[in-house]
Amino acid sequence: MENKNFDVIIIGGSYAGLSAGMALGRSLRNVLIIDNGTPCNRQTPHSHNFITHDGKTPGEIAALAKEDIAKYKTVTFYTATVIKMVKHSDGFEVETSSYEKLYAKKLILASGVKDVMPDIPGFAECWGISVIHCPYCHGYEVKNEVTGILADGDMAFEFSKLVFNLTKELTLFTNGKTKLNPEQIEKMRKNGIKVNEGEIDTIEHESGNIRKLTFKNGNSVPLKALYAKIPFEQNINAAGDLGCELTEHGFIKVDSMQKTTVPGVIACGDNVTMMRSVANAVAQGNFAGAVVNKDLADEAF
Structure with missing residues (x-):
């Protein structure tokens, strides 16, 4: 230069x-x-x-x-x-x-x-496409779809409130035993938000578009979108x-x-x-x- x-x-x-x-x-x-x-x-x-x-x-x-x-x-x-x-x-x-x-x-x-991507196969390939960080940036496009949140604790509880306004088919995936307190878990239950404590093995997708989460115990859950706080x-x-x-x-x-x-x-x-x-x-x-x-x-x- x-x-x-x-x-x-x-x-x-x-x-x-x-x-x-x-x-x-x-x-x-x-x-x-x-x-x-x-x-x-x-x-x-x-x-x-x-x-x-x-x-x-x-x-x-x-x-x-x-x-x-x-x-x-x-x-x-x-x-x-x-x-x-x-x-x-x-x-x-x-x-x-x-x-x-x-x-x-x-x-x-x-x-x-x-x-910093978690060590979950498929996560990086879906990041920004169907694994998303912000309901304001991407939430409208996946409104009323089967949706997940990958997070835990107080932040997950507060974030669930924002996403719950966009879809009622919502599951919180804590990827291990949850840190939510009993009051928070009861609040989630009353609002129809499932809490899944399974350890995630893989995100199955097609060209970055999620099809399902598979877990280390062999179970799987179909999804269209997954919010993640990383x-x-x-x-x-x-x-x-x-x-x-x-x-x-x-x-x-x-x-x-x-x-x-x-x-x-x-x-x-x-x-x-x-x-x-x-x-x-x-x-x-x-x-x-x-x-x-x-x-x-x-x-x-």
Whole structure:
């Protein structure tokens, strides 16, 4: 890359990063958006709950966004993976997988998260297609279908309330002895929600579409959709490289202005919130871009 110095480097070129890039491009900031092309929703066939784009593929929405941002000539796209970030007294150094070093006054971390798949054959192949994470993003499309939730404990109990509004054919699969308390189990029973404590062996599917769950005891349950709450990891080492503080749930900690605990580093999108949606990422990215532009303006004026 010929130019190695920028006002802002945005790490992550999905919805939050692209939205931040547009805000900064419209303010004539010299911006580099670095992305490696592996968004977490790459298997998802359709994106929902984002007005004007409801039902489009995730890739289609991203392509339209890039087309819009390409009009702003101070924004550059770069395909690479960031392997290291260093804070200096006058800004930041970003190193890519090709060992190229790039520099910026400010960093926006729109790097998303990586879902950690359970060791259940078929789970990864169905993730984002019929094994889904969010009733707001995908629930309407599987309304009134035979549906499961793979989770346990208090989180499973609260999540069941949201899904129960979408289907009455609902089973909670705890994949082992449940951590629900007796009061919660009774509440589930009264609402007709089954609790299955069987240990899951395999998710049987066709091209990512669930047909049934099979269990280690030999039983099986037919299903059309399975909600799952699974762990995640940050895609970049913001805590180790930069010293950004994380929340107790593993998100990058930000304040009301999307600023991290490290001056000059702003974060937005899935890496800072459990509300994972295209609409939320776009909104956070737009705001983050405006915040960074204001900081640059204050420092230069």
